[in-house]
Amino acid sequence: MPALKKIALTITSAALLSGFVLSPAAAADKDTSDDKQPKPPSTMSSLGGEQLGKAGTQVNLGPGAPVLPKKLSGRSWIVADAESGDVLAAHNSHWRLPPASTLKMLFADTVLPALQPTTLAHKVTENELSGVGEGSSLVGIKEDHTYTVHDLWLGVFLRSGNDAVHVLSEMYGGVQKTVDAMQAHAEELQALDTVVVSPDGYDAPRQVSSAYDLTLIARSGLQKKDFREYAATASADFPGEKKKGKKRESFEISNTNRLITGDIGVDPYQGIAGVKNGYTTHAGNTFTGVAERNGKVLLVTVMNPSAEESHAVYKEAAHLLDWGFAASGKVTPVGQLVPPRSLDTGTGIGGKGATPAAGAVQGPGGKAEATHASASNGSSGVGTALAIIGGLLVVLAAAVFLVNRRWPMAGRTHRTETETDATETDATETETKDAEDTGKAGKNAEDTGEAGKDAEGDPEGTGATASAAPTDKP
Numbered sequence: 001m002p003a004l005k006k007i008a009l010t011i012t013s014a015a016l017l018s019g020f021v022l023s024p025a026a027a028a029d030k031d032t033s034d035d036k037q038p039k040p041p042s043t044m045s046s047l048g049g050e051q052l053g054k055a056g057t058q059v060n061l062g063p064g065a066p067v068l069p070k071k072l073s074g075r076s077w078i079v080a081d082a083e084s085g086d087v088l089a090a091h092n093s094h095w096r097l098p099p100a101s102t103l104k105m106l107f108a109d110t111v112l113p114a115l116q117p118t119t120l121a122h123k124v125t126e127n128e129l130s131g132v133g134e135g136s137s138l139v140g141i142k143e144d145h146t147y148t149v150h151d152l153w154l155g156v157f158l159r160s161g162n163d164a165v166h167v168l169s170e171m172y173g174g175v176q177k178t179v180d181a182m183q184a185h186a187e188e189l190q191a192l193d194t195v196v197v198s199p200d201g202y203d204a205p206r207q208v209s210s211a212y213d214l215t216l217i218a219r220s221g222l223q224k225k226d227f228r229e230y231a232a233t234a235s236a237d238f239p240g241e242k243k244k245g246k247k248r249e250s251f252e253i254s255n256t257n258r259l260i261t262g263d264i265g266v267d268p269y270q271g272i273a274g275v276k277n278g279y280t281t282h283a284g285n286t287f288t289g290v291a292e293r294n295g296k297v298l299l300v301t302v303m304n305p306s307a308e309e310s311h312a313v314y315k316e317a318a319h320l321l322d323w324g325f326a327a328s329g330k331v332t333p334v335g336q337l338v339p340p341r342s343l344d345t346g347t348g349i350g351g352k353g354a355t356p357a358a359g360a361v362q363g364p365g366g367k368a369e370a371t372h373a374s375a376s377n378g379s380s381g382v383g384t385a386l387a388i389i390g391g392l393l394v395v396l397a398a399a400v401f402l403v404n405r406r407w408p409m410a411g412r413t414h415r416t417e418t419e420t421d422a423t424e425t426d427a428t429e430t431e432t433k434d435a436e437d438t439g440k441a442g443k444n445a446e447d448t449g450e451a452g453k454d455a456e457g458d459p460e461g462t463g464a465t466a467s468a469a470p471t472d473k474p
Contacts, residue, residue: 037306038075044094045193048212049335052093058334059089065330069319073307075284076211077316079324082219082290082297085337088324090211093335096193097303099209100278101137101160102286103201106194106209108156108230109221110185111172118150118226128170129163133202136162139253142241151239157230158255159238160278165200175199190338191216203282211301216337218275218288218299231274234260258314259289266311269318277313285313291321298324299337 039055046053051060059068068089078093080086087093126143139154139161141147147167155164169178178199186194191213197204209217221227237250255261257277259269271291278286284304291298300320305312338344 040075040092040095044092045210045212047094047190047192048087048338049333052087052090052212052335055092057089057091058093060332060334061327062330062332066323066326069316069323071307072316072319073305073312074302074316075306076303077301077320078211078215079298079300079320080215080337081324081328082222082299085219085339086333087335087337088298088327088331088333089320090334093212094193094210095303096195096208096210097286098203098207098280098283099194099201099214099303100203100280100283100286101201102214102276102278102288102301103196103199103207103209104156104160104165104278105214105221105276105288106182106186106191106196106217107165107169107178107199108153108227109217109224110182111168111178112153112224112226115149115168115171118148118153120149121146122149122152122167122171124167128167131175132162132166133198133200136200136202138163139238140240141167145239145242147239153226153230154233154236154238154253157276158233158236158253160256160276162200162202169199186213186217188342189213189216189220189340190344201278201280201283203280211303212337214286214288214301214303215299218290218301219337220340222275222290228274231276232260257287257289258311259287259291259318263311265309266314266318269321287313287317289317289321293325296325296328298328300324 042055044053044055051058057068057072061067072091074091076092076095076097078090079088081088123146124141124143129141129143132138137160139156139159141152141155141161141163149168149171152164152168155161156168166175169175172178172181175198179196182196182199183194186192186196191209193208193210193213194217195206195208197207201207222231233255235252235254238253240249240251242248257272257274258266259272260274262268269289269291271293273290273292275288275290286301286303288299288301291300298321300317302313302317302320305316307316309315
């Protein structure tokens with residue numbers, strides 16, 4: 001009988017082996033952890049170039065070009081030349097994903113020009129704060145207190161305060177008007193993967209953007225002097241609570257962009273000049289940055305890295321910037337950052353899918369501003385702002401943007417004071433923790449609860465939240 005047993009065992013083994021051979025995908029699902037990660041859609045926009053519509057990593061290495069960094073875990077990323085618009089490399093760059101607070105770049109690019117001068121003072125009402133989502137990141141704005149527009153923008157850029165976003169939105173004409181204007185502006189910029197539902201990036205059904213779009217939006221925003229200066233500010237004084245019979249004091253707020261301010265395990269990036277970070281439960285960590293080295297200006301966006309190490313989004317962005325600076329001139333671009341519609345010369349740099357994202361409220365959009373701006377030595381105390389000139393030059397029938405370079409000294413931080421008297425508030429000064437930290441509100445404040453639930457995320461160090469109760473977003 002031993003012979004029969006051997007035959008039976010052989011037949012059984014062959015049957016099992018054939019099952020794996022015929023069903024490799026099923027076997028991979030069980031054995032490969034990467035397959036647990038969401039997959040990009042089979043069809044994506046190819047706006048900016050056909051390669052950008054393909055899934056996976058896109059790069060055209062030339063002689064002497066360095067290989068891409070290893071272990072990049074972002075679901076989507078892009079690195080591009082801010083001046084020429086050349087996309088040096090990309091990975092699922094048109095994948096429509098939740099943007100978190102990087103969407104505040106679009107908010108600022110849309111609303112900043114309308115709320116001038118920034119010295120304008122505004123008294124906050126209870127109604128203006130009523131729409132702030134539960135668990136939101138806050139800068140600590142108090143009702144019945146007065147703030148300048150400048151104060152509120154510091155709250156948006158440095159602390160990613162959804163309270164500041166909602167007050168500015170009401171000043172603009174209301175949240176819905178702001179959302180509609182943001183959507184129209186996104187379409188004008190040809191950021192067509194983007195659907196705006198909330199002005200602050202708070203998780204909402206259907207709200208999406210892409211690494212490509214966020215890079216377009218950052219490039220547009222950086223053409224505005226105020227935008228550049230706020231994005232490059234490392235710390236500032238913010239008005240606190242007004243106490244009867246006492247002078248209104250202030251407290252310091254710091255930028256949650258760790259490539260500007262640094263943190264445990266991540267150093268400030270040499271030449272960094274903004275732009276915006278974000279975090280929500282649904283979006284994960286997101287980041288768009290701009291930096292200069294040896295006269296070259298690069299933009300980078302990373303969305304939702306799966307790496308479990310703290311500050312992975314900053315580390316991967318820094319690795320991509322390092323690679324981009326080393327690879328410049330040694331790679332063939334995989335695509336282009338397209339110009340706004342009103343400046344598009346129609347030279348064919350678009351591609352398939354150049355239509356607004358499903359669910360977008362289509363509108364005519366506002367004509368892109370073409371103001372010329374550059375940083376000056378006395379610009380609000382921020383001598384390190386990126387200065388991207390907003391004019392259009394037609395060179396060989398191609399639209400390009402020029403950059404007037406004024407850059408940070410290595411390791412230099414920036415600090416600006418608000419334009420009003422201020423006092424410390426009891427729930428806003430914070431310490432930045434890593435992506436697993438729950439965050440602590442400042443003076444006399446209690447623990448705000450579980451991290452990873454707010455629109456910017458205490459995982460990236462925004463501090464006080466709107467509710468002590470942890471809340472998942474849609």
